[in-house]
Amino acid sequence: MDTLPRKIVPGELVRVNELVARITAPNPGMMTGPGTNAYIVGRDALALIDPGPDLPEHLAALDAAIGHARVIAICCTHTHRDHSPAAAPLAARTGAPIVGCAPLVLDSDAPRADVPFDPTYRPDRVLADGERLQGPGWTLTALATPGHTSNHLCFALEESGALFTGDHVMAWSTTVVAPPDGDMAAYMDSLARLHDRDDRMYYPAHGPAVERPRQLVRGMVGHRRQRERQILKLLGQQAQAIAALVPQMYKGVDERLWPAAGQSVKAHLIDLERRGRVVRSGETWTIT
Ligand SMILES: [Zn+2]
Numbered sequence: 001m002d003t004l005p006r007k008i009v010p011g012e013l014v015r016v017n018e019l020v021a022r023i024t025a026p027n028p029g030m031m032t033g034p035g036t037n038a039y040i041v042g043r044d045a046l047a048l049i050d051p052g053p054d055l056p057e058h059l060a061a062l063d064a065a066i067g068h069a070r071v072i073a074i075c076c077t078h079t080h081r082d083h084s085p086a087a088a089p090l091a092a093r094t095g096a097p098i099v100g101c102a103p104l105v106l107d108s109d110a111p112r113a114d115v116p117f118d119p120t121y122r123p124d125r126v127l128a129d130g131e132r133l134q135g136p137g138w139t140l141t142a143l144a145t146p147g148h149t150s151n152h153l154c155f156a157l158e159e160s161g162a163l164f165t166g167d168h169v170m171a172w173s174t175t176v177v178a179p180p181d182g183d184m185a186a187y188m189d190s191l192a193r194l195h196d197r198d199d200r201m202y203y204p205a206h207g208p209a210v211e212r213p214r215q216l217v218r219g220m221v222g223h224r225r226q227r228e229r230q231i232l233k234l235l236g237q238q239a240q241a242i243a244a245l246v247p248q249m250y251k252g253v254d255e256r257l258w259p260a261a262g263q264s265v266k267a268h269l270i271d272l273e274r275r276g277r278v279v280r281s282g283e284t285w286t287i288t
Contacts, residue, residue, distance in 0.1 A: 008034035008208065011061045016209060017201075019043075019138055019160055023061050025052035027082055030256055031116075033172045033206040036082045038062060039164060041157060045070045045135045048096075049155060049164050050077055050205050051086035059089055071096035072135045077166025077205060078152040079104050079121040088120060097124035099133060100142070101151045104181065117149075117181075127153065140164075145194070147187025148175045154194070161200035165210075169194060169217060172207030178263035184224070184271040191221050228268055232287060235278060239286040242266055 010026035019042060024035040038058075039049040046069050052058055071094040076084040078101050087098045103121050127133065127142035134140075139158040145168045146152055155164040167175055168190060177187050195217045202210035210216050230249055234240065242262050250261045269285050272278045278285050 008037075010035050011057065013061070013065045016203065017160055017162065019157065020162065020203065021065065022203070023058075023065055025058040025082070025086075026055060027053050027058075030254075031176070031260065032082050033170070035206070037203070037205050037207075038086075039203055040065055041140065042072075042135050042138050043069070045072050047071075047073045047075055047133065047135060047138070047140060048090065049075045049140075050083045050166065051090050053082055054085040054089055059086060059093075062086070062090065063093065066094065073097055073099040073133055075100040075133070075140065075155060076121065076123070077101060077154065077164065077168075078149045079118045080116045080149065080167065081118045082116070083166070083205060084118045084121045088122070091124075099123060099125045100127055100155075101153045102126045104149070104151050143193070145190040147177060147183055147190045150181050150183065150186070152190075156197075156199065161198075163194070163197070163199040163202050163213070165194075165202045165204045167205055169202055169210070169213070169220065170204040170206050171202075171210045171216065172204075174220065174223060174264075176260045176263055177267040178260070179267050179270055182263070182267055184264075184267040185274070187267075188221065188224060191217055191224075195221070224268075227264070228272065231265065231268055231272070232277065235285055235287040239284050241283040241285070242269070243283070245285075 008024050010024045014022045016022050021040045023038050028035045036052040038052045041047040051074055074087045074090050074096050091098050104117055129144035131142050132139055141156045143154040145154045148167045152168055177184050199213050202213045242265050245265055246258050246262045278287055
């Protein structure tokens, strides 16, 4: 049986199943919840998933957890700054290669909404969808899940039916989909992809494990469809800008989260525009 303590304490090594342990980085916040979960897969020869931010106390906690074990690979689900910056210092300490998602290729250097990207990420090996990484007693398979970011991967641990979901699916919060790199249509396809699988357990990069994953994914698909209906209804009443939509759609929600919510609303609108449901003129969106 899995032991799943609900309270997450940064720096504490928690064994979540026979093959997997978790250490949460000391970076709690509005966007990171209790902090970024780094996962350690294996016993004597390890893979590290989402090493997290480059913070001295976090690196020290990971060092202590690794002990004398050999690190086979340092894996990143995507390259947001709360996930990948510790990869390089850990690779230098352990000699392990950085394996996993592709670096993000930016179309331009223009100011972007997605400032959270880590520009220092340099993988030694990029895993394509379906590619495997093996160690003694464990096999990780990469699963391309674009949406939150274009380079997002989940990792399936074949031996235990667990899926490391990064920021694609989390229990504590819905995922922010921020254009231009975040893409709502891709995100919905990636949710459908997870729903078609029969993973037994999700280990997300923020918050506790998810014990009924398909049910959660179903709920998330429904939530996004409902947000889309809400946008179409509000635009049906009156053409308006995202800044006007957000306070109506996120009434009960902490206002500090509205900028992030606005990004997801924008992602919905871009998707609806592609499907010919809305048009844009300057900042104003109109139903067709
Ligand atoms: Zn992220």
